[in-house]
Amino acid sequence: MEEGEGENQTLITEFILLGFGNLPDLKILFFLLFLLIYIVTMAANTFIVVLVRADQHLHTPMYFFLGNLSCLEICCTSAILPRMLASLQTGDKTISVTGCLVQFYWFGFVVTAECSLLAVMSYDRYLAICKPLHYTTHMNGRFCMQLVAGSWLSSFIILTTLISFMSQLAFCGPNEIDHFFCDLAPVIKLSCSDTCLVSLVTLIFSSIDTVPPFLLTLISYFYIISTILRIPSTAGKQKAFSTCSSHLIVVTLFYGTLITVYLLPNTGALRAPNKVFSVFYTVLTPLINPLIYSLRNKEVKEAMRRALKKYRRFPGFQRN
Secondary structure (H helix, E strand, C coil): CEECCCCCCEECCEEEECCCCCCHHHHHHHHHHHHHHHHHHHHHHHHHHHHHHHCHHHCCHHHHHHHHHHHHHHHHHHHHHHHHHHHHHHCCCEEEHHHHHHHHHHHHHHHHHHHHHHHHHHHHHHHHHHCHHHHHHHCCHHHHHHHHHHHHHHHHHHHHHHHHHHCCCCECCCCEECCCCCCHHHHHHCECCCCHHHHHHHHHHHHHHCHHHHHHHHHHHHHHHHHHHCCCCHHHHHHHHHCCHHHHHHHHHHHHHHHHHHHCCCCHHHHHHHHHHHHHHHHHHHHHHHHHHHHHCHHHHHHHHHHHHHHHCCCCCCCC
């Protein structure tokens, strides 16, 4: 701890992440469960990235965006789970103030970039279904790169600016965070500084970089569904819907849990449900997304079969 300059307050240098401390008997079970989730999530998303990169049949805008989404899921999982697993294994729940801010930075960066990327993917599906004659003209390689770079760059600028304001906050105690990772609200709540400016900056940036992508996603799917319903044949409707059903499920899971977490008060009896929903969108969503695209997408399944056939042709794989 450090003494505040010119004050009698003692500045704290670390927080205590309580996590699931009220369930000590399940610590081993939680460790094994989250370790399994981490391994499968990393493997599944890495496999999607490699598959999209290696298979020329997947060198299209839709799968280029999917590969970037999997990269974000890898970053999201790596920002949360290793620290949680270490805490469950060692029992050490402390995290430095700097480490806490770094964790929030990477988590916030990923979530903000994912909001933009999901909107980009929705726009891609809108063009493919509603404007098919103009799709190849609009969605060229250069434009796709610009959309993805814009998603990553805007998130980087926003989170870097926000963290620069948060780093000016002082923390004098208490230092317990009733959560399993360093989220924005509980961290700001512990500050003994004036947090009005940070709260204002957060509100402005949230309005700029999350609300417009969400509205763009809603509008895109409004037109997509309207177009699909006007298709006369049942087979045509099924084919059109199959091209966007996986992404629609991912969008619903992401925004559904995200909105629930940040609209549900994190107090009293609602604190436990809030943690459960937080686990869902920070831990389970990165696991589910690649599985959804793998199991529901015919092109991805075909690419997996082609990759498996190539692997079986390797001399080391064949029996002597």
